[in-house]
Amino acid sequence: MxxxxxxxxxxxxxxxxxxxxxxxxxxxxxxxxxxxxxxxxxxxxxxxxxxxxxxxxxxxxxxxxxxxxxxxxxxxxxxxxxxxxxxxxxxxxxxxxxxxxxxxxxxxxxxxxxxxxxxxxxxxxxxxxxxxxxxxxxxxxxxxxxxxxxxxxxxxxxxxxxxxxxxxxxxxxxxxxxxxxxxxxxxxxxxAGCRGDWTMARFRTEAIDKIRSQIGYGEVVCGLSGGVDSAVAAVLLHEAIGDQLTCIFVDTGLLRAGEAEEVVDLFRRHYNIPLVHRDASDRFLVKLAGVSDPEEKRKAIGAT
Missing domain, CATH: 3.40.50.880 (Class I glutamine amidotransferase (GATase) domain)
Structure with a gap:
């Protein structure tokens, strides 16, 4: 172990x-x-x-x-x-x-x-x-x-x-x-007497094996935010279960200019991962119009 x-x-x-x-x-x-x-x-x-x-x-x-x-x-x-x-x-x-x-x-x-x-x-x-x-x-x-x-x-x-x-x-x-x-x-x-034999490559292999064992032949939906965490999770899932995975990316209009397009291009063309993309920026931006308090913005985004 x-x-x-x-x-x-x-x-x-x-x-x-x-x-x-x-x-x-x-x-x-x-x-x-x-x-x-x-x-x-x-x-x-x-x-x-x-x-x-x-x-x-x-x-x-x-x-x-x-x-x-x-x-x-x-x-x-x-x-x-x-x-x-x-x-x-x-x-x-x-x-x-x-x-x-x-x-x-x-x-x-x-x-x-x-x-x-x-x-x-x-x-x-x-x-x-x-x-x-x-x-x-x-x-x-x-x-x-x-x-x-x-x-x-x-x-x-x-x-x-x-x-x-x-x-x-x-x-x-x-x-x-x-x-x-x-x-x-x-x-x-x-x-502590640790051996120092752990590597990220080993972690990747173990994570993929664990995912395959847990999911089996089931279907998985992964929500993409456009950030690093969900992107890494999605790529790791795809390596483990392939087309059993479908990613959903909702564009809130809050990413940096051009980032939403980069997300779509990266997952559809580079990784060839099934992706459902919806542009909901108008819906989110309307809810945030006139709101300046950061906490109120967070709540508005979470409730949309």
């Missing part, structure tokens, strides 16, 4: 980059919201869990929390920025609003060795990272130790080697942390 990494998203703008770095190192991963139900979390059976960053502050009473099960599954956990902060808070540490907030390039001093840094950042080194946080950890939970510090954060990276829980207050997923991708690889390969 393919090794699976679960990324719990707390609303960071760069969560997709975490997934990209993990997949680039040959490990399959999925992003799910931090509200993921515990039964689904168990069924996912992750080899390890990554808690993303996010815009919230633990000084807020309604700050998001990771499911308690995350810390009881017995798998490695890496908390990034807010993910590290909520991990500390939930496991008995203390987090507060920092008087010295860090945004942008920073440097951390490596205080001690740990498996997360193995072969990458030796004790005594000074490394460039990218910070984006307003809270700071004031006290660590039992079992943790500081392995890196910055000028404003005494706990810039933390480790509990026994439980294989690690935290980085910085963002290893962005290019502004030059060794960040290698750090994530250390987590997935050295800490």
């Amino acid at each position: 393919t090794d699976r990494i679960l990324i719990l998203d707390f609303g960071s703008q760069v969560t997709q980059l975490i997934a990209r770095r993990v997949r680039e190192s040959g490990v399959y991963c999925e992003i799910h919201p931090y509200t993921m139900a515990e039964d689904k979390l168990s069924d996912f059976a992750p080899r390890a869990i990554i808690l993303s960053g996010g815009p919230a502050s633990l000084s807020q009473s309604a700050a998001p929390r990771a499911p308690e099960l995350v810390f009881r599954l017995g798998v490695p956990v890496l908390g990034i920025c807010y993910g590290m902060q909520t991990m500390c808070d939930e496991l008995g540490g203390r987090v507060s609003l920092s008087e010295h907030q860090e945004f942008g390039r920073a440097f951390i001093d490596i205080l001690d060795d740990c498996l997360l840094f193995d072969g990458l950042w030796p004790k005594g080194a000074r490394e460039q990272v990218w910070m984006s946080h307003g809270d700071r950890v004031d006290a660590l939970p039992a079992g943790f130790r500081a392995v890196a510090a910055s000028e404003a954060a005494p706990y810039a990276a933390i480790a509990d080697d026994d439980r294989r829980f690690y935290g980085a207050l910085f963002h290893p997923e962005v290019a502004h942390t030059p060794q960040g991708a290698k750090l994530l690889r250390n987590f997935t390969h050295r800490v």
Whole structure:
């Protein structure tokens, strides 16, 4: 079975980059919201869990929390920025609003060795990272130790080697942390023991087999929006079941100039996928006439 990494998203703008770095190192991963139900979390059976960053502050009473099960599954956990902060808070540490907030390039001093840094950042080194946080950890939970510090954060990276829980207050997923991708690889390969044998080609083959098994000889209708997600889904479906698929594309008049024609041409001529095309732009644009509020526009589009 393919090794699976679960990324719990707390609303960071760069969560997709975490997934990209993990997949680039040959490990399959999925992003799910931090509200993921515990039964689904168990069924996912992750080899390890990554808690993303996010815009919230633990000084807020309604700050998001990771499911308690995350810390009881017995798998490695890496908390990034807010993910590290909520991990500390939930496991008995203390987090507060920092008087010295860090945004942008920073440097951390490596205080001690740990498996997360193995072969990458030796004790005594000074490394460039990218910070984006307003809270700071004031006290660590039992079992943790500081392995890196910055000028404003005494706990810039933390480790509990026994439980294989690690935290980085910085963002290893962005290019502004030059060794960040290698750090994530250390987590997935050295800490979690992933083999790194997953590829997109393998995913494509497995997805096509799964689709064929699920659909059999049935007919499928796929709605095309003109966006990437539905287009990729449609092409994958067509590779799996051929002419059992019919796509429906309703032109709302809200795409960029010429895009509707590109969608029709791409699916009919290039992919030779059966396509039903309807131009309903007049109907949608009439409903949107005079509406300026974005939320009202969304509702009008959804109700048309």
